[in-house]
Amino acid sequence: MTTALPTAMRLLVSGGASGIGFAVARLAVERGARVVLLDRDAPRLQACIAELGELRAAALPLVCDVTDSPAVKAAVNHAAQWLGGLDALVNSAGVDSLKPLEQTDDDEWARTLAVNLTGPMLMCRAAMPHLRAAGGGSIVNIASGAGLRPLPNRTAYCATKAAVIMFGKALSIEAAADGIRVNAVCPGAIDTPLFRTSYENDSDPAGTLDRIRQRYALGRIAAPEEVAEAVLYLSGPGASYITGTALAVDGGRTFH
Numbered sequence: 001m002t003t004a005l006p007t008a009m010r011l012l013v014s015g016g017a018s019g020i021g022f023a024v025a026r027l028a029v030e031r032g033a034r035v036v037l038l039d040r041d042a043p044r045l046q047a048c049i050a051e052l053g054e055l056r057a058a059a060l061p062l063v064c065d066v067t068d069s070p071a072v073k074a075a076v077n078h079a080a081q082w083l084g085g086l087d088a089l090v091n092s093a094g095v096d097s098l099k100p101l102e103q104t105d106d107d108e109w110a111r112t113l114a115v116n117l118t119g120p121m122l123m124c125r126a127a128m129p130h131l132r133a134a135g136g137g138s139i140v141n142i143a144s145g146a147g148l149r150p151l152p153n154r155t156a157y158c159a160t161k162a163a164v165i166m167f168g169k170a171l172s173i174e175a176a177a178d179g180i181r182v183n184a185v186c187p188g189a190i191d192t193p194l195f196r197t198s199y200e201n202d203s204d205p206a207g208t209l210d211r212i213r214q215r216y217a218l219g220r221i222a223a224p225e226e227v228a229e230a231v232l233y234l235s236g237p238g239a240s241y242i243t244g245t246a247l248a249v250d251g252g253r254t255f256h
């Protein structure tokens with residue numbers, strides 16, 4: 001299925017320099033959208049823009065740390081100005097935290113909350129006036145299957161992902177009056193740099209990867225584009241009556 005996007009949809013994607021965020025940005029540009037890719041990783045942002053080839057004129061790279069409140073406000077305003085308004089926001093910037101609680105120090109706990117929970121909040125708060133001015137729009141927060149069903153040695157990560165799901169549900173109620181829909185997408189195991197760190201440094205990477213696969217009814221790891229399809233569906237007019245949901249795109253881990 002190809003998700004139809006409104007002509008020249010104006011989209012802002014955080015975490016746009018890698019993995020799921022870049023897959024969303026690339027698919028959107030290929031389907032006629034104009035996209036701002038926001039990320040803290042300047043070199044990767046430039047590499048992503050280069051990867052867009054002839055479509056690069058439809059994309060703007062913006063270096064910003066989503067935990068920096070004044071910087072986020074300035075970046076979102078700049079994005080909306082470049083785009084000529086804002087129709088959709090996708091919050092994909094995120095970090096993993098894979099260790100037992102007793103080895104999770106205060107800094108790691110705070111950093112995980114700052115990027116995965118405060119970051120989306122800051123982005124949403126800065127984007128809402130622009131979405132309202134456009135007559136309504138969409139926010140998609142990339143949460144995780146780990147926000148629906150726990151994983152071992154990931155208390156900080158699971159807590160932030162469950163929190164961002166509920167954050168979006170609560171926001172969807174107050175944003176509805178302005179025609180702004182707020183949804184979450186909860187990916188399973190997606191082949192990205194973030195996912196690879198969860199097994200690559202293991203003593204038995206192949207065995208760990210196999211055990212991860214077995215958690216999923218479909219028995220495989222997905223490509224970032226498979227998540228991007230769901231994100232663009234929720235961002236576009238085809239999902240006009242959908243708000244406050246958490247859509248699992250996880251090959252069937254969280255339902256069984």
Ligand SMILES: NC(=O)c1ccc[n+]([C@@H]2O[C@H](COP(=O)([O-])OP(=O)(O)OC[C@H]3O[C@@H](n4cnc5c(N)ncnc54)[C@H](O)[C@@H]3O)[C@@H](O)[C@H]2O)c1
Nearest residue numbers: 015018019020040065066093094144187189190192194195
């Ligand atoms: N890959 C998976 O298996 C998986 C599964 C479930 C959920 N997720 C979620 O999907 C989202 C995207 O993950 P991914 O797998 O594409 O990871 P990724 O590491 O490939 O991409 C994440 C991007 O976020 C950026 N980022 C991190 N901290 C930032 C900050 N403070 N400010 C700005 N940018 C920042 C990174 O530079 C990177 O470009 C994350 O929220 C992640 O938790 C991923």
